[in-house]
Amino acid sequence: MRGDGIQLPNNIFADSSMECSQPRLMELISQNRLDVVMGLLDPFLATEQATNTGMLLELGEALLRAQAAKGADKVFAWLINQDRDHGQAHNLLGIAKVMQGDAPAAEQFLRKAVELMPQDRPSLNNLAKVLMLKKDWAQALGFLEKAWQLNGQDPKAPEMELIKNCRTQLGEKTKPLMDNPISNDPFMKLVPPEKQPAKTGLNVLIYADFNVAGQLTKLCRALNQYTPHKARCIIVQDDYLQYDRDIIINDQNGRQVFHDLNEIHQLVRQADFFHIGRQALNLPNLNFDQILNEKNCLVQYFGSYLRMNHKKLFLWHLKRNIAAVVGFGWTQAFPLHRKFYHIQQFFDPTPFERVPRLNPGDAIRVVHAPTNREIKRTADFVAAMEPLVREFKVEMDIIEGVDNKACLERKARGHITYDEMGTPTFGLNSVESMAMGHVALSSVNPHVLSYMPDTPVVRITPESLAPLLRRLVSDHELVNAIGDRSYEFVRKHYDEMRSVTQFAHLYNGIKYGFFHCDSGLPLEFS
Incomplete structure (x- = not known):
């Protein structure tokens, strides 16, 4: 018999008794007898024994609703200790940290929740609100816009007032709402219409100083054509070779020819993954040192830039633990963590015809x-x-x-x-x-x-x-x-579809972890 007068099993958290114990704990929470609840929970949380984690999650949520943030904190921290990839526990622990006034810790757990559950509206909104507390309007706006898209871009969605607030703080005009979510998605711009309904993957932003050998715009086109991902491509400096293009900021003479920085900011905010070509040059109000991390990007190198800067780049990758993709030239083979050699350069041989064979006497x-x-x-x-x-x-x-x-x-x-x-x-x-x-x-x-x-x-x-x-x-x-x-x-x-599919899987591995396994039928390659 407990001091509260309610008869409980000696071990209310054994798997066999969890279902009958949960209603009793919920009743205690509803009666605001939180000290009693935590007196029962604390010994269990210290033992780390197996239990029904779903029911424990519900108990933690009930504690949050009862404003028992410290108790909820203990429950969600225990769940994360049992499962580091428990996205909902990270989201709820972030809320508990906010309630306790610990915004930096809240941001840390909410970012992890969004990383684990990139399509979860509550996590996106919660992270945005924490970022607004620190006046990081640009990043907050990106998460809010993504949540709004997941809500069908409803003009009456709760995100709208927050979006307007962020845009006002950034000095942006509120853009008109559009009924069609696809038409209002900047990452759909280059996706063929027949491919748009199947786009369920990442928003991939390709960003580079130069479009080396046309490789990056080819990658962009292939991602949109062959994979579940959507892609856009921003090149800072054009050259005279006139490859395919999406957004070119400066012409080959260095003159700025693209002036809509709001569109670039929107693409950066809504990107799930960044494919960087050689280096990510900072732009007005965009500091890529703060944007890029080991879970949201890779850097692809080409030839001479890597050869001339290999020591500096090695130290940068060592410090940031960001993945790199390189060719297999020996001068590119310096030691580097998280470096991948297996993806062939982008090239589609099908448009090329064989030159006529030589006959004796031909020049x-x-x-x-x-x-x-x-x-x-x-x-x-x-x-x-x-x-x-x-x-x-x-x-x-x-x-x-x-x-x-x-x-x-x-x-x-x-x-x-x-x-x-x-x-x-x-x-x-x-x-x-x-x-x-x-x-x-x-x-x-x-x-x-x-x-x-x-x-x-x-x-x-x-x-x-x-x-x-x-x-x-x-x-x-x-x-x-x-x-x-x-x-x-x-x-x-050389097969563009093979190369782009390799990149698509690599993005998933970097973002979600290389122990994350996909399922599905095998792909066919020509």
Whole structure:
């Protein structure tokens, strides 16, 4: 017999008695006999024995409603100790922390709740309210807008007043409400209409200083075409190559051509995941050092930027524990936690036709498209080619200062491509050419060959370049044979759907954990 006069089992939390014990505890809570309730709960919480966690969660919620924040705090902390991924316990513990005046701890637990339950409206709203307490209007607005979308964008939704408040504080005009949730979702802008109903995944914002080799806009298009995710792409600085585009902030001369920073802020607020190309340059009122974390982003590196800054970048990743995606060139293989090599560069070979095969007596055209003559060692190439042009029926075409379309048109008249000797791997220049049936020449080291031992790229050094070029231009059948192998090699190894699906799974792994397992039928790849 307890001092309260209510007969209770000696161990009311044994699995067999939990169902009959819960009503008694609820009755005690309704009578505001909270000291008695906690006197019964505390010994159990100290033992960490198994129980019906769902019923314990309900008890914690009842304690919250009774304004017993400290007691509820103990219950939810116990649940989290049993299950670190208990999203609802994190949400409710955040509320308990707010009631106790501990806003920093509340934010920590509510952020975890949103991470675990990105589609949970109460968690999104609760986190937004805590952020509003610290006057972080921009981040609060992002979570409120996401919650509003989940509520069907109802003009009378409770989020609306909070959204208007945040926009007022940010100096933004309240945007008109739209009846169609899809039409008001900025991440739906580039999604094909027939794909829109199936978009149930993440909002992926691709953000980069440059659109290196068109890789990032290709990724954006493929995410929208092939995966459950929605994607937008913001590039800070354009170049003369004229790749596909979404938002370009500055033209190739550095002049700002995109001025709607409100749209960029909205995309950042509503993004679930950030795919960063090389580096995330800060923008007005957007500090990406504060926005990015190990659960919401990865950084993809390309070639020279990583080679020139590898020590600085290594220390940055070591400090932030943020994932990186790199190619398999040896100079990119410095030690780095959470670094992934397995995703091939984006390239779709299907639009490329094979150049006509050479017949005896045909002129051979050797092309070279340097973006940086020093790195590509263009002078060595020219020195090797000059005697061959005089001695054989050979033409040399150095392609510079034209956009990608014009470059491909000139390549389509070639047969051999000299890529580079400045780095120990072949790049997309070689891949494009091989897709047309060219012979590609580039430096290639054993690290690359361990990933692609069947590459038909002719491996060159400064010493072997001239003799290998001589052998090729003097043997039309050899050029045809290697060109055939090159054409097939690209179609075997490069598949946009495979690459984008690999990225989609990687985003989920980073955001939700690599022990999180998906379910579903296997995908088919061409």
